Amino acid sequence: MTIKYKTIKEIRSMISQKEISNKEIVQEVFRLIDENNHLNAFITLNKENSLKKAVNLDNNPSDLSLAGIPIAQKDLFCTKGVRTTCASNILSNFIPPYSATVIENLENAGCISIGKTNMDEFAMGSSNETSFFGNVQNPWGQNLVPGGSSGGSASVVSAGIVPAASGTDTGGSIRQPASLCGISGLKPTYGRISRWGMIAFASSLDQAGPMARTAEDCAIMLNQMCSHDEKDTTSLNDEIPNFEDNLNDSLKGKKIGIVKDLDLSSLDNEVIEVYENSLKDYVSMGAELVDINLPNLSLSVPAYYVVAPAECSSNLSRFDGVKFGRRSENPKDLEELYVQTRSEGFGDEVKRRILIGSYVLSAGYYDAYYKKAQQVRRLIKNDFDSAFKNVDVIMTPTTRGPAFKMGSKGSDPIQMYLEDLFT
Known part of the structure; x- marks a missing residue:
């Protein structure tokens, strides 16, 4: 009996039917990690604690929704007693004294945190080639990028090592690697999931979210990741729906927005074909396609690459070698430190x-620059607000093409930034 490529729901059934023990699940996960070491998808493993929790669950069975489910955690969620690096040399030996709310929520639901996944350094990248700990490989092909910044999380789920993982998304860092690795991923509404303990890149854009083999597993994860958190002033305090409730609802009468202003000329033909076939499938299920206008959409990438770096420069000013993280040896004065x-x-x-x-x-x-970019950001938001008055969802491609080769875009930052065009 194996858990490879199994979903959360399938593994829960296997546990409840006593087809496999929690300890056997964890042992297989670490065997799969060893077999797939070439992916370089983990930075830190949590084997001893994982086995300990698994044995405890075998001795004391639990009906918690994620009891015994092995989950990989992106390495920018602070985890008490476990090295948390954000894939950066400056935090290469940082061990937090507390856990992020996301980690606490998932572990309180019974999950077993297997380890911390590799990522683009401080979540800045679209290929997982900026990590201090080396590139992550896409399981679908040698020397193919998994996308970024949550490339390690996407890679381990795609390889069938774990059924789900945590990720974060600032400008596509869940959605793009999920697409390139052939799994499901979701950037929830800003504030729906607490950012407490999540090492910041761009605070007004960062959002945690689930990555899994199926949309259903994303819903299961999301149900546990969401909570109001008084420690996060941007945390939403409204009723949290059950995200599993409406998974199988009919699409009949639902209106799908098709962006008339969207330039598909830069897309790979395979992406266009999949996109158009998906629209046909939804129409066959009863959905209606509605043309919408987003006149300021072309300004989204330039605006993003002003706002996000501005917030990054502020957030990362705290890493100076004084309070925590790496410290340069033998500086002659504070400025040199x-x-x-x-x-x-x-x-x-x-x-x-x-x-x-x-x-x-x-x-x-x-x-x-900054003030103008924030004004453009507001215009883009207004465009979406107007569009959603007439449609239920807006559908676009996620990426411009399939996974590209490592090193093919690293020398041209602009080409790499354009990977965020649809996210």
Whole structure:
């Protein structure tokens, strides 16, 4: 009996039918990790604690919704007593004294946190090639990127090692790797999931979310990840629906928005074919296609790459070698400590975005860039608000093409940034 490629629902059934023990599940997960070591998808493993929790569940069975389910956690969620690096040299030995709310919620639901997955450094990247701990490989092909920044989470789910993983999404970091690795992923509404203990990239854009083999498993994960959290001032305090309730509802009469302003000319033919065939499938199920206008959509990527780096430059200013994280050795004074720690601790892409962010926030450029980008952001939001008055959902492709080869876009940051075009 194997759990490889099994869903959460299937593994829960296997446990309840006593077809497999919790300890056997964990042992198989770590065997699969060893077999797939070439993926480089994990930074830190939590084997001893995982086995201990599994044995406890075998001795004391639980009916919690995720009891015994092995879950991989993206390595930017603080986890008490477990190294949390954000895939950066500057946090390469950081062990948090507390756990993020996402980690607590999932573990309180009974899951077994197998380990921390590799990612783009500080979630800045679209290919998982910026990690201090090396590139992550897509299970679908040698030397193919898994997408980013949640590439490690996408890779381990796609490889069948675990049924689900946590991820985060700022400008596509769940959706794009989910697409490139052939799994399901969701960026929930901002504030639906607490950001407490989630190491920040761009605070007004970051959002945690689930990654799994199926949409149903994403719903199961989302039910446990969501909660109001007083420690997060942006946490929503309204009623949380049961996300499993409406999974099999009919599409009859549902209106799908098709963006007239969307330029598909840069898309791979395979993506266009899948996109158009999916629309035909939904129409056959009773949905109606409705043309909508999003006139400011073309400005989304430029606006994002002003706002996000600006927030990044502010958030990452806390990593200076004084309070926590890596500290440069033998600096002659405090200024040199700051400079050397950050120079040695951050990778090239993180440095690039800090510089961009510092520039657009500086005197003389704030109004021309940052303020203008925030105004454009509001216009884009207004466009979507207007569109959703007439449709139930808006459907677009997720990526411009299938997974691309490692190294094929790293030398041109603009081409890499355009991977976020549809997210």
